[in-house]
Amino acid sequence: MVERAAEVRVHDFGEVDLGLGPDEAVAEAARCLQCKKPACIGGCPVGIDIPGFLAAIAEGRFVDARARILEANLLPAVCGRVCPQESQCEGACILGKKECAINIGALERFAADVGEGEESAPTEPAPPSGKRVAVVGSGPAGLTAAAELARRGHGVTLYESLHEPGGVLVYGIPEFRLPKAIVRAEIGRVLALGVELRTNMLVGASVPVKELLDFDAVFVATGAGLPSFMGIPGEETNGVYSANEFLTRVNLMRADRFPATGTPVKRGSRVVVTGGGNVAMDAARVALRLGARVTLVYRRREEDFPARRDEVRHAKEEGVEFVTCAAPVRIHGEPAVTGVECVAMAMCDLDESGRPEPREVEGSTFVIDADTVIQAIGTSPNPLLVRLLPGAATGRKGNLVVDEDGRTSLPRVYAGGDIATGAATVILAMGAGKRAAAAIDADLRGAGRL
Numbered sequence: 001m002v003e004r005a006a007e008v009r010v011h012d013f014g015e016v017d018l019g020l021g022p023d024e025a026v027a028e029a030a031r032c033l034q035c036k037k038p039a040c041i042g043g044c045p046v047g048i049d050i051p052g053f054l055a056a057i058a059e060g061r062f063v064d065a066r067a068r069i070l071e072a073n074l075l076p077a078v079c080g081r082v083c084p085q086e087s088q089c090e091g092a093c094i095l096g097k098k099e100c101a102i103n104i105g106a107l108e109r110f111a112a113d114v115g116e117g118e119e120s121a122p123t124e125p126a127p128p129s130g131k132r133v134a135v136v137g138s139g140p141a142g143l144t145a146a147a148e149l150a151r152r153g154h155g156v157t158l159y160e161s162l163h164e165p166g167g168v169l170v171y172g173i174p175e176f177r178l179p180k181a182i183v184r185a186e187i188g189r190v191l192a193l194g195v196e197l198r199t200n201m202l203v204g205a206s207v208p209v210k211e212l213l214d215f216d217a218v219f220v221a222t223g224a225g226l227p228s229f230m231g232i233p234g235e236e237t238n239g240v241y242s243a244n245e246f247l248t249r250v251n252l253m254r255a256d257r258f259p260a261t262g263t264p265v266k267r268g269s270r271v272v273v274t275g276g277g278n279v280a281m282d283a284a285r286v287a288l289r290l291g292a293r294v295t296l297v298y299r300r301r302e303e304d305f306p307a308r309r310d311e312v313r314h315a316k317e318e319g320v321e322f323v324t325c326a327a328p329v330r331i332h333g334e335p336a337v338t339g340v341e342c343v344a345m346a347m348c349d350l351d352e353s354g355r356p357e358p359r360e361v362e363g364s365t366f367v368i369d370a371d372t373v374i375q376a377i378g379t380s381p382n383p384l385l386v387r388l389l390p391g392a393a394t395g396r397k398g399n400l401v402v403d404e405d406g407r408t409s410l411p412r413v414y415a416g417g418d419i420a421t422g423a424a425t426v427i428l429a430m431g432a433g434k435r436a437a438a439a440i441d442a443d444l445r446g447a448g449r450l
Helices: 022-029 050-058 062-070 076-082 104-114 140-151 180-191 209-213 243-251 278-289 309-318 383-387 426-444
Strands: 132-136 155-159 196-198 217-220 240-242 270-274 293-298 321-324 326-332 339-350 356-360 366-369 372-375 413-415
Touching: 022 050, 022 104, 050 062, 050 104, 062 076, 062 104, 076 104, 076 180, 076 426, 132 140, 140 155, 140 180, 140 217, 140 426, 217 426, 240 243, 243 278, 243 372, 270 278, 278 293, 278 309, 278 372, 293 326, 413 426
Parallel strands: 132 155, 132 217, 155 196, 217 413, 240 372, 270 293, 270 372, 293 321
Antiparallel strands: 326 339, 339 356, 339 366
């Protein structure tokens, strides 16, 4: 896809990728071999008929292509922008073994965008079942489960603790990667199925757990919003933030419109971001757009970054300085941050994930000047709601333990997405929501164990 020049885009929050044009989309889709046993479908967590929508694009039937996607996925414009297709559907594309895999993500985005506003998919739900399901959390897993349950005729009430639905789609991903207008439009499609949305509703406070358990089933999809910290000296210093807090201020509270007062990062700030995943790249690139000088510190090599390759490339193009094979050990300053003390790391034997295990190099200490530190080293499920579910089995990281269909150890209570897996991708959460909805439907209709 065509991209805006780095020296231009770094000064605003407009999208970086400009998408495919119709001729480009047709040409790219025409490369599909229409395999008899398409591996790409197996690589898609929500089971989109990828050859089907590619064939429609190749024939110029763009609205039909969008309709085919919507049969399996009601958030195509979101997924076309943020899914890691390179490790899923595109990674399974047979063309990738000899040449370039088909750019399925860009084509999904094209179909979603070009057909927006068209009634291109059956949205009439099944006849009412008389059953009521509560969905807690309106992120990717919750939205998907709510849509699938409503399609099956169940009454769905969707609870969201914040004032706007969308979960990580609205508070965690920057505007330049996922415009909020697109998220709102796709949420509108879910609500049009008859889903009742109740915002500013915190379970355990404004919504008693007993009220939830009065529903015929409950699906918990509250994500993994509890930030992790490194546990190094100085983290209590003024000027140290989690990436969650920083991105929420900018995304949901629109601090990008008021950088002088609404966010800790101001023009001229010296920001150190710790971590190497997509959230770290997002935080670094947002801080750049607010006028800061940004250094990203990661304890492994650049090729070991968990972040998507395109996000790493975009960050480098925009001016983020990478300091790799280094780990922060202390934050300097009192009462406010003045610097981050780091040590060099040597790459040693492979760890359980197959990556080189970093080991500290003695006598390699150095300090990076900074007035703000943003930690983006992972998140875990918030324990508050989990503790309100008496008797629910939990994992060592505080996640709800579920079976492959999202059933928890409690009768009629299901869960999916990051609350069950820990922090993962949008599309994996959507896949979990879809599987759980199918299980809930089967159980409510007597085919399961309810």
